Structure formats: C-alpha cells, structure tokens
Amino acid sequence: MRDRSLNSGWAFAAFPLAVIFVFTLLPTIAGAGLSFFEWSGSGLPQFIGLENYYAAIGHDQQMWFALRNTLIFALATVPVTVILSFILAAILRAEWFVGRRIAQAMLFMPMVISIVAIGFIWRWVLDPHSGLLNFAMESVGLDHLFSNWPPPWLGDSPWALGGMCFIHVWRNLGFGVVLYLAALSRVPKSQYEAAGVDGAGSWHATWRISWPAVRHMTLFLIITSSIWSLQVFDLVWVMTGGAEQPWTDVLNTHLYREFSANRLGYSATIGVFILLITAVITAMQLWWMRQPRKDEA
Amino acid sequence: MSNVWAKPALPWRMISHVxxxxxxxxxxxxxAWMVVTSLKTDTEAIDVQQMALLPSGPITDWKWHNYIQAWExxxxxxxYLNSVIVAVVVxxxxxxxxxLAGFAFAKLRMKAKNATFICMLMxxxxxxxxxxxxxxxxxxxxxxxxxxHALIVPFLASAFGIFYMKQSILTVSDGLLEAGKLDGMTNFELFWHVVLPSIKPAVGALAIFTFMASWNNFFWPLIVIDSQEQFTLPLSVAGLSSGLYVQSWPVQMAAATIITIPTVGVFLIFQRTFMQGLALTGVKG
Structure with missing residues (x-):
C-alpha cells in the first residue's frame, strides 16, 4: 500500500516505543553501569571498578548459596515442566479422553491465581502442625519413615527448596499444556496417517511423530521456563519471606535484600549476574536446538 | 479433529484418566480447601485430629465474619479500588x-523498522x-x-504486547486496507475501523493477559509503594501474614479467596478466548 508519508509508522509507534525505551532499555543500561559503583541512593555514586564483582564472587557466601539454589531450582523444574506438559497435552488431545475440555481448563487454573493466594494455600498445606500434607501422611502411616517427625517442610532445609520446585511445576504446568495442545493440533495429519498405515500404536506415534514435530514449541517452552525459573522471586518471597538462609535463598531474593539495605550498586551487580546467566543459558539452548537433525536434512 | 492412529488399549486409557x-x-x-477453611473458626482450622470437611453447624453459623475481618x-x-483502577487503566x-505500534510494524512504512523491531524484541x-x-x-x-502512577505509566506499552499484536495484524489482508485507502480513510481510521475489528480475538486475549498480569503483579508494587492507601491487593493481602496483623488461618484464607475471585471469574468467563489466545502466542515458536 502507498503511504502518504515515509514515516507514518512512527506516528503510531513512537509513544509505545518511548515507554519501553524509558522504562526498560535505559534503566537496563544504567543498571548495568551502576554495577561498577557504590551507591546508597543518595549523594553521588562512587566508582569502584570491579569491586562489586570481586565481592560477589569472592566474599559473599550467601551469593553462592543463592546461585546454587537458583541453578538447582532451574534444573529441577524446567525438564519436568516441559516433559510432563507434553505428555499431558498428548493425552488431553485424544478424543477418547473423557472431559478433556474441563481437565484442560482446570490444569490452567493455578496460573491465573495471585501468587500471594497460592503462597497462603501451600504454606497452610505444608504447615508442620496443622497442615494437610502431614495429616495425610500421618493417616497412611508415612510419618514412621521420618526420624524427627514432623519435618520442617518450609524451614531452612533441602525440603523447602524441593517443595518450592514442586509448587513451581504445579503452577506452570497448565501453560505448557495449552501451548503443546496448540502445537499438536497443527501437526499435519498426513504424518500420522503414514504411521497409521504402518500399524503404529499411539505410544509410537506420540514419541516418533508428535514429539519431533513440536520441537520448536519445546524450545520456546524450555527458554521461557528457564527464564521464569532463573528469575523466580514471588514464590520464594511468599513461601519464606525472602529470609537469608542457605537452602531457600535465590539470586532474586538476595538481590532484593541488598536493594532494601540501600546497597544499590551491589544489587545491580547481582542483577547483571542474573542477566548473564539467562543470556548464556538461552544462547546454549538456541545453539543446541539449531544443530541440524537427520529428519531436516 | 479425529485421531487417525490407533486407540491405546483399555488399561492404558484407564490409567491415563486416573x-x-x-x-x-x-x-x-x-x-476448595481455601474456601472451606475461610469459613471455619481458628480452632476448627488447626484441629488436625478432626479434620472436618465442612465448618460445623448449619450454613448460617459458619464464620462469614472472617471475610469482614479480612476486609477490615x-x-x-x-x-480493591486501587487494584481495579490500575488493572483497568493499564x-x-x-x-x-x-x-497501534503493532499496526505500524505490520502494515505501515517507517524508517529503521526492522532494526527497531529487533531491538524491541531483545x-x-x-x-x-x-x-x-x-x-x-x-x-x-x-x-x-x-x-x-508508578503502577500505570511504565506499563502503558509492552514489547510482548506489540509483538503479539504485530503477528495478529499481519493476518489482516492488504486488499482490505487498500480498499479503505481508496475510500479516503486516514491511517488511524483504517486502524480503528478495519484493523481492530478484524483482530478482535487477539485483542481480547491480550486484554485478559494484561489484566491478570497487572492484577497479580507483586514485585514492582512491593518496590514503589510504601503507604497503605496506595497498596494493591497482593501487597495488602501479603501483609496479613507478616506479623502486622493477627495470625489466623481462616482470615488469611478469606483474604486469599477475596483476591482470587476476580481472576478466576475472568478466566472462567473468557476461558475459551484465553486459551486460544495463549495458544496463538506460540504460533511462531
């Protein structure tokens, strides 16, 4: 179409892009710059070169705990979320599944609910003395397996980290299921028909045809859920209050504490670490998925 | 859509359902437990030995008062008003x-369009x-x-939203726009009378995402809002458990129910649009 002006697009896009520029791009650049300074928020920032980075790597025990927990969190939640949502989508797509529309909607429910409400619910379920979980375990006799019953599910222990991984998967499963359902519905029927002629069962069809066919969706989901996991904050905050503990701290809660204590430069440094880890992991995943496959040759 | 491959055997189908x-x-x-607990007394709620399913007594005796207490x-x-204002305006x-920006990227000419778009995606x-x-x-x-203002102005546009709108507007046929041009419509009239009506489902889906994201936003309000009068729901309700207020499971559950109702309501009413809209996100994925 012929435009009256070469730049008519900017008239429409200028304001929205300005909002993103002013509130996202500029603050990112400034934030990355701030990581080389010491600043309490008032007065002038003081340039200290790489001091913040040395401190983060060399002198901050809590940073290592937070980094370890964040990586464990991502490694535990991403593969489980992706594979489980694929399997669920493959089943929920089948016509023989009774009530699939309802099941699809219900699986998505936790995603639309405020994390604060989710935190309340799960803190209550996991409460050592009045919680639903311990009640259920006691009533089937599982409590005898523990030497010190009740275990502090949400105290400072690996249990708490594991519990948060579980809740994270539980909450985000529906997202993957919906996206996989859409991707699966776009796989051309001819691909299945070819397999059907061969007398392939649905197990075969699922893993040999569907799974490779939705590879791009898998990549998209791995990247988005990695980002969500590496940047987790709300869940940890509502479950533990963001306390400085070896087993429940993640990079983001550590960063928030530094920010609240007016150590803005150091807080920005942790932010840069999160940015770098996210970028490296995303790049690795993209590179890995771009490798040529036999079926694409 | 029919399944062209063989059904799995009956036991497998049963296991899948279970x-x-x-x-x-x-x-x-x-x-469900959240709602039930919100209507119990404090002692009922923590009485593990008699984990009664429902609050005791007839329905009128249930502790509806928990909702009033949570509210107060x-x-x-x-x-609530703050949350509604912020979410609706945003x-x-x-x-x-x-x-508007998606329309510009999809259909209009602009200098440095591709470079700008890639920067925005990054x-x-x-x-x-x-x-x-x-x-x-x-x-x-x-x-x-x-x-x-702090909860509204930075959210007046989003890179994801522009990307999503651009992808949708690309599907609007150029012929339709040409016809409008011949009728002497300005670009804005084209946008308002031709483009928007033909991408209604995508607009609806984006509106629902945006509403939920705004309603549930927690980190940013925690940073920029200090005084109680400016709190949004998640902040205020999170405060119920941090020692500022009385510790009571039923009251907390009542508060959790109160903030959950709007999003669950929106989700259940617009469930179809929502799921389809979400599915569109990954079209290029």
Missing part, C-alpha cells in the same frame, strides 16, 4: 498502544532485576513513587 484426574484434583483441592484488617475497600491503554529478554533500580529512580524523579 493419573490426569488425580492431577486435576491436586489443582482443585487446595482452592487489610483495609481492602480502598485497596489494560485499556496498553492494549490500545500495543495495537528487551523482552531483559530481566527486570537489572532495570527495576533505575525504573524506580526514574519514578522518583517523576514524582511517581508511592503513587498509583
């Missing part, structure tokens, strides 16, 4: 802005942990700190 419905139950039971403790009147304006990957500090300082300069 596993999935158990999973569905784990999604539902906590919420967290001062939910003002707070939803309407940001969807409009994103659609901002989607930036973690907010790196930019919130200066976004906060900026809000301070603008006088937005501790004011609802």
């Amino acid at each position: 596993v999935i419905y158990i999973l569905v139950l784990t999604m539902l039971v906590p919420f 403790d967290a001062q939910l009147g003002q707070v 939803t309407i304006l940001s969807v409009l802005h994103n659609a 901002t989607m990957m930036l973690p907010y942990q790196v930019y919130f500090i200066f976004a906060y300082i900026l809000c301070g300069w603008l006088g937005y700190v501790d004011h609802l």
Whole structure:
C-alpha cells in the first residue's frame, strides 16, 4: 500500500516505543553501569571498578548459596515442566479422553491465581502442625519413615527448596499444556496417517511423530521456563519471606535484600549476574536446538 | 479433529484418566480447601485430629465474619479500588498502544523498522532485576513513587504486547486496507475501523493477559509503594501474614479467596478466548 508519508509508522509507534525505551532499555543500561559503583541512593555514586564483582564472587557466601539454589531450582523444574506438559497435552488431545475440555481448563487454573493466594494455600498445606500434607501422611502411616517427625517442610532445609520446585511445576504446568495442545493440533495429519498405515500404536506415534514435530514449541517452552525459573522471586518471597538462609535463598531474593539495605550498586551487580546467566543459558539452548537433525536434512 | 492412529488399549486409557484426574484434583483441592477453611473458626482450622470437611453447624453459623475481618484488617475497600483502577487503566491503554505500534510494524512504512523491531524484541529478554533500580529512580524523579502512577505509566506499552499484536495484524489482508485507502480513510481510521475489528480475538486475549498480569503483579508494587492507601491487593493481602496483623488461618484464607475471585471469574468467563489466545502466542515458536 502507498503511504502518504515515509514515516507514518512512527506516528503510531513512537509513544509505545518511548515507554519501553524509558522504562526498560535505559534503566537496563544504567543498571548495568551502576554495577561498577557504590551507591546508597543518595549523594553521588562512587566508582569502584570491579569491586562489586570481586565481592560477589569472592566474599559473599550467601551469593553462592543463592546461585546454587537458583541453578538447582532451574534444573529441577524446567525438564519436568516441559516433559510432563507434553505428555499431558498428548493425552488431553485424544478424543477418547473423557472431559478433556474441563481437565484442560482446570490444569490452567493455578496460573491465573495471585501468587500471594497460592503462597497462603501451600504454606497452610505444608504447615508442620496443622497442615494437610502431614495429616495425610500421618493417616497412611508415612510419618514412621521420618526420624524427627514432623519435618520442617518450609524451614531452612533441602525440603523447602524441593517443595518450592514442586509448587513451581504445579503452577506452570497448565501453560505448557495449552501451548503443546496448540502445537499438536497443527501437526499435519498426513504424518500420522503414514504411521497409521504402518500399524503404529499411539505410544509410537506420540514419541516418533508428535514429539519431533513440536520441537520448536519445546524450545520456546524450555527458554521461557528457564527464564521464569532463573528469575523466580514471588514464590520464594511468599513461601519464606525472602529470609537469608542457605537452602531457600535465590539470586532474586538476595538481590532484593541488598536493594532494601540501600546497597544499590551491589544489587545491580547481582542483577547483571542474573542477566548473564539467562543470556548464556538461552544462547546454549538456541545453539543446541539449531544443530541440524537427520529428519531436516 | 479425529485421531487417525490407533486407540491405546483399555488399561492404558484407564490409567491415563486416573493419573490426569488425580492431577486435576491436586489443582482443585487446595482452592476448595481455601474456601472451606475461610469459613471455619481458628480452632476448627488447626484441629488436625478432626479434620472436618465442612465448618460445623448449619450454613448460617459458619464464620462469614472472617471475610469482614479480612476486609477490615487489610483495609481492602480502598485497596480493591486501587487494584481495579490500575488493572483497568493499564489494560485499556496498553492494549490500545500495543495495537497501534503493532499496526505500524505490520502494515505501515517507517524508517529503521526492522532494526527497531529487533531491538524491541531483545528487551523482552531483559530481566527486570537489572532495570527495576533505575525504573524506580526514574519514578522518583517523576514524582511517581508511592503513587498509583508508578503502577500505570511504565506499563502503558509492552514489547510482548506489540509483538503479539504485530503477528495478529499481519493476518489482516492488504486488499482490505487498500480498499479503505481508496475510500479516503486516514491511517488511524483504517486502524480503528478495519484493523481492530478484524483482530478482535487477539485483542481480547491480550486484554485478559494484561489484566491478570497487572492484577497479580507483586514485585514492582512491593518496590514503589510504601503507604497503605496506595497498596494493591497482593501487597495488602501479603501483609496479613507478616506479623502486622493477627495470625489466623481462616482470615488469611478469606483474604486469599477475596483476591482470587476476580481472576478466576475472568478466566472462567473468557476461558475459551484465553486459551486460544495463549495458544496463538506460540504460533511462531
């Protein structure tokens, strides 16, 4: 179409892009710059070169705990979320599944609910003395397996980290299921028909045809859920209050504490670490998925 | 859509149903339990030995008062209004802005269009942990700190929204736009009378995402809002458990139910649009 002006697009896009520029791009650049300074928020920032980075790597025990927990969190939640949502989508797509529309909607429910409400619910379920979980375990006799019953599910222990991984998967499963359902519905029927002629069962069809066919969706989901996991904050905050503990701290809660204590430069440094880890992991995943496959040759 | 491959054997189908419905139950039971607990007395709620399913007594004797107490403790009147104002204003304006920019990227000529678009896409990957500090300082300069402005202005457009709108507007046929041009419509008239009506489902989906994201936003309000009068719901309700107020499971559950109702309501009413809209996100994925 012929435009009256070469730049008519900017008239429409200028304001929205300005909002993103002013509130996202500029603050990112400034934030990355701030990581080389010491600043309490008032007065002038003081340039200290790489001091913040040395401190983060060399002198901050809590940073290592937070980094370890964040990586464990991502490694535990991403593969489980992706594979489980694929399997669920493959089943929920089948016509023989009774009530699939309802099941699809219900699986998505936790995603639309405020994390604060989710935190309340799960803190209550996991409460050592009045919680639903311990009640259920006691009533089937599982409590005898523990030497010190009740275990502090949400105290400072690996249990708490594991519990948060579980809740994270539980909450985000529906997202993957919906996206996989859409991707699966776009796989051309001819691909299945070819397999059907061969007398392939649905197990075969699922893993040999569907799974490779939705590879791009898998990549998209791995990247988005990695980002969500590496940047987790709300869940940890509502479950533990963001306390400085070896087993429940993640990079983001550590960063928030530094920010609240007016150590803005150091807080920005942790932010840069999160940015770098996210970028490296995303790049690795993209590179890995771009490798040529036999079926694409 | 028919399944062209063979059905799995009966036992497999049964196992599939059982596993999935158990999973569905784990999604539902906590919420059902939340509502039930919100109507119990404090002692009933923590009485593990007699984990009664329902609160005792006839329905009129249930502790409906918990809702009043939660409402008053967290001062939910003002707070609810704040949340509604923020979510509604952000939803309407940001969807409009994103659609305008999406229209520009999809159909109009602009200098450096591709480079700008790629830059914008890259901002989607930036973690907010790196930019919130200066976004906060900026809000301070603008006088937005501790004011609802801070929850609205930075959200007036989003890279994801523009991307999503662009993808949808690309499907609008050029012929339709040409015809409008011949009728002497301006670009804005084309946008308003031709483009928007033909991408209604995508606009609806984006509106729902935006509303939910705004309603549930927690980190940013925690940073920029200090005084109770400016709280949004998640902040206020989170405060119920941090020792500021009386510790009571039923009251907390009542508060959790109160903030959950709007999003669950929106989700259940617009469930179809929502799921389809979400599915469109990954079209290029």
